[in-house]
Amino acid sequence: MRSEFDLIAALVERLPPPADGIRVPSGDDAAVVEARGRATATTVDAVVEGVHFTPAFPRRAVGRKALAAALSDLAAMGAEPGEAYVALGVPEGVEDADLLELADGLAEVAGREGVSVAGGDVTRAPALTLAVTCVGLEPPGGRLVSRGGASVGEVVVVTGELGGAAAALLALEAGSSEESELAPQFDPRPRLEAGRALAAAGVTAMIDVSDGAGADAVHIAAASGVRIEIEAARLPVAAAARERSSGAEAAIALAISGGEDYELLATLSPDRLEAASEALGPGTQLSEVGRVMEGEGVTVLAADGRELEPGGFDHMRGSRSG
Incomplete structure (x- = not known):
């Protein structure tokens, strides 16, 4: 298996290029994103092998599912998608090729939905885990919706x-x-x-x-x-x-x-x-x-x-x- 930093570099190569508003993308200590003068919605969603997917899932499908699940939280707020950050937990026995397939799945959804994967982390873990943080924006002239606004009669x-x-x-x-x-x-x-x-x-x-x-x-x-x-x-x-x-x-x-x-x-x-x-x-x-x-x-x-x-x-x- 590659070293941590070589692996991160290989994963980043599979992802779409950063959007214009990202001054410092993945690879530094932190991403730097320009403020856009709108309210933001931020969500964290994790998928864990044995809980959210089984070993029968293709690794590319795991990557797709992890990002799509987090973006679905933004959809529920009525938000525009912005950046995503992915923390990857890797157990013993997972090959580099598996992780690159994960990245391909992430890249597929990111490209389709207009999301920049702006950063993340890779570490050892007991089970294959992807924890995805997504940041969304209030649409121009629009509004974000919560769970707490339902009224009797609706x-x-x-x-x-x-x-x-x-x-x-x-x-x-x-x-x-x-x-x-x-x-x-x-x-x-x-x-x-x-x-x-x-x-x-x-x-x-x-x-x-x-x-x-x-x-x-x-x-x-x-x-x-x-x-x-x-x-x-x-x-x-x-x-x-x-x-x-x-x-x-x-x-x-x-x-x-x-x-x-x-x-x-x-x-x-x-x-x-x-x-x-x-x-x-x-x-x-x-x-x-x-x-x-x-x-x-x-x-x-x-x-x-x-x-x-x-x-x-x-x-x-x-x-x-x-």
């Missing part, structure tokens, strides 16, 4: 489809090598443009669906001091989730608690729903799935009125609840 909406990432994980565990089937796990796409469009359209609270729609709705409810009711039958369930499930209710369970779809769950006034759909454009589906009520917590209702468990991923337990 509706709950979600972009795209749910359950596809959980279905992809089931496919991987079943031995599938079909690229399109595994793409939700190997190449997730953060909804950066959609997040900015929804923020401009007036959503009041927003979160990315990383732990599961039910669990992530709990975060909005808690931050906003409200109760959220979700109608399971209105959830946009991905076709792959239906195909990988034993029945309709099992498919809905994947949509509610599967997680890692990186869609956006938001609240807004009912009279802004049409404007929000139009802001997203014809390429992105927006589904009304529930409502905001007085109280606390989240209720997921089946078509027959039964309450379903919101579930979701617990990072400290390393498992899904519900």
Whole structure:
């Protein structure tokens, strides 16, 4: 294996060139980035082998997933992406070629989403780990959205489809090598443009669906001091989730608690729903799935009125609840 500094140099060579606003890029003691006179949103997200991905994941896919997951947090704020910083923990036995593949995955997402990887660190670790810090900017003339703005009487909406990432994980565990089937796990796409469009359209609270729609709705409810009711039958369930499930209710369970779809769950006034759909454009589906009520917590209702468990991923337990 290369020395630490040779490895860092080799990794940096794989990344896109720094943006104009970065005065001192990766390779120095710290990155120097010009202030841009706008509010910033900063997030830290880590992926760890054995928790967020398995040894079956191609290393390039791990790099893609690590950066995409962090950028999804910026999407949930309605932010423009700026810089990313990557701390890489490397266990014994990982080859240089594996790490260069990781860098290629990072570079692929960075180039596609317009992000500069401006710095980071490499160190030994018990498990392969990528901790990614991303900095985003408030759009010019726009606004950033938190989880805490939902109000009673508003509706709950979600972009795209749910359950596809959980279905992809089931496919991987079943031995599938079909690229399109595994793409939700190997190449997730953060909804950066959609997040900015929804923020401009007036959503009041927003979160990315990383732990599961039910669990992530709990975060909005808690931050906003409200109760959220979700109608399971209105959830946009991905076709792959239906195909990988034993029945309709099992498919809905994947949509509610599967997680890692990186869609956006938001609240807004009912009279802004049409404007929000139009802001997203014809390429992105927006589904009304529930409502905001007085109280606390989240209720997921089946078509027959039964309450379903919101579930979701617990990072400290390393498992899904519900």
